[in-house]
Amino acid sequence: MTMAISVATLYAEELKATMRGRFAWLGAAVILLAVGGLATVGTQDTWLDGYGIIAYGLVPLGFIPVAAGMIASPRANRFVECVFTAPVNRRDWLAAKFLVLVTLAAAYYMALVPMMLVYTWHVGLPALLQEFLIWTPGLLIASIAVGTLIGVLFIGRSLAAPTGTGMGVLLAYAGLIPLQELMVSQGNGATRSGHLTLASPAVLLKNALGFTLAASSIPATTRLTWISLLVIVIGALALAAWVFLRAQGVETWEATRRQRWTIAIAIAAMIVLPVMFADTNYDNPAPHANNAPAIRGLFSRAGTSMALVPPGGKPPLRCCSTILNRDEWPLGTDERTARDLLLLLPVETTNRVTDLHTKIAGEVGLNVTADAEALVQAAPRLEMRTYANDSGPAAADGHHVVTGWMVRIPVTLDPTKPWDIGGDRYPLTVTATYQIAGENLPRTFSARAAVDAQVSSAIYEMGFAASILPLFCIGCALVRWRRTR
Amino acid sequence: MSPTTDYAVEMDGITRRFGDFVAVDQVTLKIPKGHLYGFLGLNGAGKTTTIRVLTTLLPPTAGVAKLWGHDVVKEPLAVRRLVGLVSDETSESQSTWTAREYLSYFARLRHMPDPRDQVERLLDQVGLDVTFRGKLMGTYSTGMKRRVEIARALMGHPKVLFLDEPTRGLDLPAKREMWSLLRRLAVDENVTTFLSSHDSHEIRSLCDEISVIARGRLVYTGATHDLGADLDAFEECLIRLLTNQG
Numbered sequence: 001m002t003m004a005i006s007v008a009t010l011y012a013e014e015l016k017a018t019m020r021g022r023f024a025w026l027g028a029a030v031i032l033l034a035v036g037g038l039a040t041v042g043t044q045d046t047w048l049d050g051y052g053i054i055a056y057g058l059v060p061l062g063f064i065p066v067a068a069g070m071i072a073s074p075r076a077n078r079f080v081e082c083v084f085t086a087p088v089n090r091r092d093w094l095a096a097k098f099l100v101l102v103t104l105a106a107a108y109y110m111a112l113v114p115m116m117l118v119y120t121w122h123v124g125l126p127a128l129l130q131e132f133l134i135w136t137p138g139l140l141i142a143s144i145a146v147g148t149l150i151g152v153l154f155i156g157r158s159l160a161a162p163t164g165t166g167m168g169v170l171l172a173y174a175g176l177i178p179l180q181e182l183m184v185s186q187g188n189g190a191t192r193s194g195h196l197t198l199a200s201p202a203v204l205l206k207n208a209l210g211f212t213l214a215a216s217s218i219p220a221t222t223r224l225t226w227i228s229l230l231v232i233v234i235g236a237l238a239l240a241a242w243v244f245l246r247a248q249g250v251e252t253w254e255a256t257r258r259q260r261w262t263i264a265i266a267i268a269a270m271i272v273l274p275v276m277f278a279d280t281n282y283d284n285p286a287p288h289a290n291n292a293p294a295i296r297g298l299f300s301r302a303g304t305s306m307a308l309v310p311p312g313g314k315p316p317l318r319c320c321s322t323i324l325n326r327d328e329w330p331l332g333t334d335e336r337t338a339r340d341l342l343l344l345l346p347v348e349t350t351n352r353v354t355d356l357h358t359k360i361a362g363e364v365g366l367n368v369t370a371d372a373e374a375l376v377q378a379a380p381r382l383e384m385r386t387y388a389n390d391s392g393p394a395a396a397d398g399h400h401v402v403t404g405w406m407v408r409i410p411v412t413l414d415p416t417k418p419w420d421i422g423g424d425r426y427p428l429t430v431t432a433t434y435q436i437a438g439e440n441l442p443r444t445f446s447a448r449a450a451v452d453a454q455v456s457s458a459i460y461e462m463g464f465a466a467s468i469l470p471l472f473c474i475g476c477a478l479v480r481w482r483r484t485r
Numbered sequence: 486m487s488p489t490t491d492y493a494v495e496m497d498g499i500t501r502r503f504g505d506f507v508a509v510d511q512v513t514l515k516i517p518k519g520h521l522y523g524f525l526g527l528n529g530a531g532k533t534t535t536i537r538v539l540t541t542l543l544p545p546t547a548g549v550a551k552l553w554g555h556d557v558v559k560e561p562l563a564v565r566r567l568v569g570l571v572s573d574e575t576s577e578s579q580s581t582w583t584a585r586e587y588l589s590y591f592a593r594l595r596h597m598p599d600p601r602d603q604v605e606r607l608l609d610q611v612g613l614d615v616t617f618r619g620k621l622m623g624t625y626s627t628g629m630k631r632r633v634e635i636a637r638a639l640m641g642h643p644k645v646l647f648l649d650e651p652t653r654g655l656d657l658p659a660k661r662e663m664w665s666l667l668r669r670l671a672v673d674e675n676v677t678t679f680l681s682s683h684d685s686h687e688i689r690s691l692c693d694e695i696s697v698i699a700r701g702r703l704v705y706t707g708a709t710h711d712l713g714a715d716l717d718a719f720e721e722c723l724i725r726l727l728t729n730q731g
Contacts, residue, residue, distance in 0.1 A: 016586075
């Protein structure tokens with residue numbers, strides 16, 4: 001009971017003290033602004049792939065140097081001399097410090113909520129975000145554990161060593177995530193190098209939760225992965241506490257030779273055991289991150305033979321990207337947008353085109369309506385287009401059309417049911433048949449492309465949600481500055 | 486609190502090594518309660534290490550040290566309840582706190598009733614101007630910082646006050662003001678004060694009983710005036726003690 005009171009008091013005072021740093025509130029504001037700014041900009045593309053990985057993965061790993069610095073700082077600046085000449089138990093102090101770090105981590109996690117709410121309001125809770133919501137607190141705890149150990153190990157007058165080491169470990173842990181994804185994608189997840197990537201708790205937790213960021217397979221078993229993760233997290237915390245209380249004084253190493261060996265072996269075990277024993281049987285297919293259609297092949301370097309332009313607009317000079325509206329603003333989801341779809345027929349203008357019949361099919365929620373007359377044209381309204389440098393569509397005989405026919409079809413596009421707040425690429429398939437004068441059989445035109453869409457109001461809503469807490473922090477910084485100047 | 490001892494500080498064979506280096510070598514010393522005791526030595530003589538052992542900041546390699554009868558190794562919390570420490574550098578550590586915040590932190594750690602009132606009382610006692618109490622300590626002069634440190638050390642009515650070179654870096658008026666403050670506190674608070682310094686004038690002005698430490702060993706323990714009737718004689722005697730040693 002006495003200990004609980006003592007820890008509670010220390011915790012409350014240390015928490016208040018944390019925000020008394022010269023740039024504590026401003027620093028928090030800057031971090032939240034950066035994360036919020038990323039969330040806002042992230043609405044312009046696939047949100048979880050950009051913002052999500054940074055906010056839910058990398059920043060939590062940033063708690064490694066933060067924890068290392070916060071634990072090492074009172075020794076570096078000798079504040080511990082004041083604290084431990086007051087009736088303060090070192091065990092209680094370490095517990096309070098840990099709780100403060102957990103509170104800061106929780107505050108960061110909560111700071112992500114407004115942005116997440118905007119996202120889920122529009123697109124629901126995709127599988128990857130569900131996993132992130134568990135991955136992030138796991139990473140935060142692991143980062144605090146490892147950072148605390150680093151902070152305890154470095155006794156000195158400089159913060160450079162603990163925070164620098166923390167940064168190094170952060171970079172290693174973060175860098176192993178894409179490396180592991182790459183190696184698993186290439187089928188090398190169980191090689192020696194593949195095993196090395198399991199030194200990162202971020203990779204272990206990802207495997208344990210059974211999701212990937214890009215790779216297509218996950219381990220079939222997770223028991224040893226969970227154990228490895230616990231070895232790192234509980235091991236780091238236990239070792240930090242033991243070193244702090246048993247092998248160190250207030251500001252000095254007091255370890256015996258035996259204790260020094262124990263510490264070295266424990267640290268080595270935390271690195272080696274996961275690498276050796278965590279599961280690497282990447283045999284199960286990875287779950288889909290969201291409901292996005294599997295249309296990766298569509299976006300290869302090859303172009304397509306159709307274009308999308310504003311009504312009456314000219315065809316693009318560089319023709320034609322498979323993302324039909326790549327060079328203009330994405331379409332708004334749940335909004336009807338009028339455009340002209342241009343079909344670049346592989347027919348020289350020396351030939352006459354008749355009996356054009358077109359079918360346009362949007363997929364995965366893309367509703368396309370076209371002028372019925374435009375789809376069935378006995379004598380289509382054709383426009384001429386001249387292509388430079390063999391950039392025209394390939395004709396039946398293989399040559400690139402130099403001056404060819406282009407058909408203009410007014411369409412209205414209505415992308416619905418978005419699976420992401422931005423970067424939704426809805427497939428679009430166009431098939432057409434037409435007759436060339438003098439030929440017996442009709443020709444077929446077929447093209448597949450996509451339109452880029454986004455929740456058009458999301459950037460403003462996300463910007464608002466992202467600015468609430470930074471503004472609060474700036475306000476607190478101003479209040480403190482006015483109060484103490 | 487042990488009522489069985491007459492001594493505020495008892496050291497028996499205290500030794501502290503850092504690797505092969507012996508910072509404090511078998512120091513044995515007893516300081517009666519209620520004294521303003523001087524601890525004199527050159528830089529690196531072992532004064533700070535001795536204080537750090539006595540205040541539980543550093544475990545001794547060998548020997549036994551007790552404060553008010555409490556063993557510094559076995560009963561660190563009991564010892565911490567009895568001591569106050571003013572070090573020459575700790576005030577720099579929290580330059581982004583105000584004096585009020587700094588003292589409130591420790592008042593709450595000590596579970597003092599009415600911490601705000603206590604803080605104001607202590608700041609009154611050490612003479613820190615009210616207009617500065619809510620400003621960041623980084624803007625304070627060295628003398629003001631030292632006053633805050635003393636206020637912190639006095640928190641909880643310590644039985645033994647350790648002052649580790651409390652006037653280092655102070656100009657002469659501030660130094661004399663600090664001496665006057667220390668004398669007043671010794672009388673008002675009836676606290677045993679362990680004043681460590683390499684300033685012979687300071688020690689001679691403030692303390693009746695002193696110990697002199699050189700290269701980790703005590704070379705003199707006794708009355709201050711026994712080392713010389715005036716400052717010159719005192720300093721000559723000190724130099725002899727310090728240079729003859731080792």
